[in-house]
Amino acid sequence: MKRIIVDAYAKINLSLDVLRRREDGYHEVEMIMQQVDLKDIITIKEIEKGIIIESNKKEVPTDSSNLVYKAWDIICKKFNIDRGVYININKNIPIAAGLAGGSSDAAALLKGLNKLWNLGLTKNELMELGVNIGADVPFCIMGGTALAQGIGEKLTRLNNFSNIYILLATPDIQVSTAYVYKNLNLKEISVRPDTHKLIEYMEDNDIDSVAKKMVNVLENVTIKKYPIIQEIKKDMINGGALGSLMSGSGPTVFGIYNNEKLLKETERKLKKRLSKVYSVKTI
Ligand SMILES: C[C@@](CO)(OP(=O)(O)O)[C@H](O)COP(=O)(O)OP(=O)(O)OC[C@H]1O[C@@H](n2ccc(N)nc2=O)[C@H](O)[C@@H]1O
């Protein structure tokens, strides 16, 4: 029986600006998105009917609320397919953590089904389908490094920013993206990222300036509720990170390092308090 295995990588936001609230409640954003090499592994097999979702982590939903279910459903409806799938999600990315784990799993499923059923969809077509599942799904299909605009679906590929040392630390809380956007007061934002300057620093491979100028306007909301995020940022800077920021709507904090030894030392210290700490690299 044919079996497809797809890697689903996590993302971090090197900057995140919110420009305005749209009529439909969504927000127009400007973000620099970067994949890192922490990944879930998605295995897909065809079965006769329906969908079976399994995972190594009991916190992963196995019903229709799983984003991979939505990906399967969209493909079946579009192509009038009445075949089923078995999906195994080997989950390594922390859940509801600002790392787009669910979106990346859904992106992997769209790519996997395209292959399994020889649908011939291009990357752009997959990305267009993906936005119906979530704002971060098109980026997860594109991968690498990108500027995201619109609600996150308008993507411009940026130069490679690979092989940079990143430390991720996720406190034991789950943050709802909808809650954070809803509680953001646009008038209260005092510091915004200079996204285009950041892109120039990235093009010059000036990692120090990138790290020092990163801004995520959603920190205002999430840190107010969970001050531990600020403490972890401080720990990373004290541990030698060039800069540290919350990813997405949080609560994951990442630090950029230019020195693997300092990163490993901070990792060891943070692991005494937190169970989810990962040393990764940008892709
Ligand atoms: C904040 C970010 C940054 O990359 O990531 P996460 O923290 O979720 O990883 C994204 O903007 C999240 O994208 P994603 O998680 O795919 O969002 P969706 O599932 O489409 O939407 C969840 C909810 O967030 C709000 N939302 C999302 C995106 C956006 N541009 N404006 C919004 O207001 C909406 O209330 C929506 O109901």
Ligand SMILES: Nc1ncnc2c1ncn2[C@@H]1O[C@H](COP(=O)(O)OP(=O)(O)O)[C@@H](O)[C@H]1O
């Ligand atoms: N495949 C999946 N993996 C993880 N969470 C999922 C998945 N499908 C649906 N979810 C749900 O989506 C929500 C957000 O999960 P996730 O994508 O990990 O976070 P974030 O949007 O912060 O990056 C969680 O509450 C979780 O229950």
